[in-house]
Amino acid sequence: MTDIAISVQNLGKKYTIGHQKSGSLRESFASKVRGLFTPSSMEQEEFWALRDINFEIKRGEAVGIIGRNGAGKSTLLKILSRITDPSTGRFEINGRVSSLLEVGTGFHPELSGRENIYLNGTILGMKRAEIKAKFDEIVSFSGVEKFIDTPVKHYSSGMKVRLAFSVAAHLEPEILIVDEVLAVGDAEFQKKCLGKMDEVSKNEGRTVVFVSHNMVAVESLCKYGLLIEDGIIKLNDNIGNIVNGYLNSLRAYESSVQKSRIMTLELMKLVSVKNEPNNLVKCGSTFSILMLIRNDSNIILDNVRVALGISNLEGQRILHLDTALNNQGIKLRSESATQVEFVLENNPLIQGVYFVTVFISYKDEPQIWVKDFMMFTVVEGNFYGSGRLPKKEQAQVLVPFNIKLND
Structure with a gap:
């Protein structure tokens, strides 16, 4: 079995952005009345969210990905989670992936918390007996016991994050991908989540990919990291050098x-x-x-x-x-x-x-x-x-x- 959990080679993601061409007031008003812009009235611009991304993550490593808003971090995680496809390059994932990228990720709003736990486990390929064995632990960690049979659409964003993280971390994924979404929770729960991710990585040998602006959290959890700027990897190094590189980039950005x-x-x-x-x-x-x-x-x-x-x-x-x-x-x-x-x-x-x-x-x-x-x-x-x-x-x-x- 390979010791590489994630391998990314020459990865790129391109988006096409449309801009309305400037024209006469009459043309602009007419297009708005029609409620649409015709192709001839739009200018197309290519935007590369990611370009020439290359890295490998070994099994059991906790890797932090940091960078400014809009640098391409979330786009990268969506590709690794198979939510969106890359425009160029390729990647390999060796292991079952559980992702927490947005509030309520993977939840059906009309289903209860209980039903969503079983739904998520089934999507991950787990048998009902396996999910049932983990159920009490998931609910206890999330702290939403009183509302476990309430439809998720009635949950606050904080409750959704609590349950979503608990599901993602406890249903035994081999690779856990977590975006900035934990910032929605309170400080106590964030600390609890970091402890769980540390346990999953160090004690259970699972791979963790963590995106956050919380430099203290990233340094405490991860040994290695990637610094992404303007869609490219600026630095791939130990986490101390990555954090210093990020802080230096902020100083440069101020001007x-x-x-x-x-x-x-x-x-x-x-x-x-x-x-x-x-x-x-x-x-x-x-x-x-x-x-x-x-x-x-x-x-x-x-x-x-x-x-x-x-x-x-x-x-x-x-x-x-x-x-x-x-x-x-x-x-x-x-x-x-x-x-x-x-x-x-x-x-x-x-x-x-x-x-x-x-x-x-x-x-x-x-x-x-x-x-x-x-x-x-x-x-x-x-x-x-x-x-x-x-x-x-x-x-x-x-x-x-x-x-x-x-x-």
Whole structure:
């Protein structure tokens, strides 16, 4: 028997994207009234989601696949899970595969949780007696005992993920493929899932392919990894080098310009009041995130919404800063640039690495959305004036407080 679980050779995936050709107002209106675009009114563009992908994964290895959103990670997993076919190249899978790529993967919404467990087991080629032997363990791990006979369509996304992962991990697949979907669950369940994947890989000798933005989780579970950028494998190495490569790519990406049809995000950077170097800021000090947004249209864009999401290295959202929260819409003057600055006084973040996701919309239509566009590091500071801070595992944020004593 070969010791290779997955072999990928010269793999590529091409999509054809249609764009409506620009024409007269009358032609555009007529096409919308008809409710369709004719082939002659469409321009075809080829987009390669993956190009020339080559790698091998041995049996029993846990391999992490990381990269920015849109890099091609999910497309690769869909090919390996036989959900979509490659455009070029070939791949070989030696073993039974169980995949968890999207919330509710493989579930029939009208069937109950119980019925879906048996359905999934049957699809994997298991006999009813085998599924029954695992049933109680699956339900117990998922924590949805009370709702096991309820149709899955009534489950929350978190409940679906719990049951889907439990089914995927316990029905004895030889290869377990898990995408970012675990981020939907709570932190406790994520930890539980990582422990199960570690057990499946190390103790049971099964292969795990794991995609996540949670660098701590990837490093704790995997020994090897792939870094994918723009549809190609940038690095195939031990997981420590892969994570460092990913973080370095984020730093390089911060200088890139982001554009939509009507605006451009020309600049985004961290500014520390104390001029700390290299995107460093201390706990308790004041810093700001500064953006330069250009209006590329010939009209004033009024009430533009700008939002920033700050997440930790584990992928958990810690802060959300949003002009909509204080009804402070941004006005972008025609064909000019506007500086927008979010100021955080007395930085409440505990020491660690953080990522900033940026979202900009106009009239409720998304214009620019980039996950993990910027990275910065918070180092120890004197938030409480005592020179002491809680440990990282004790807190996510710092808040001022007073103590009152009744003598």
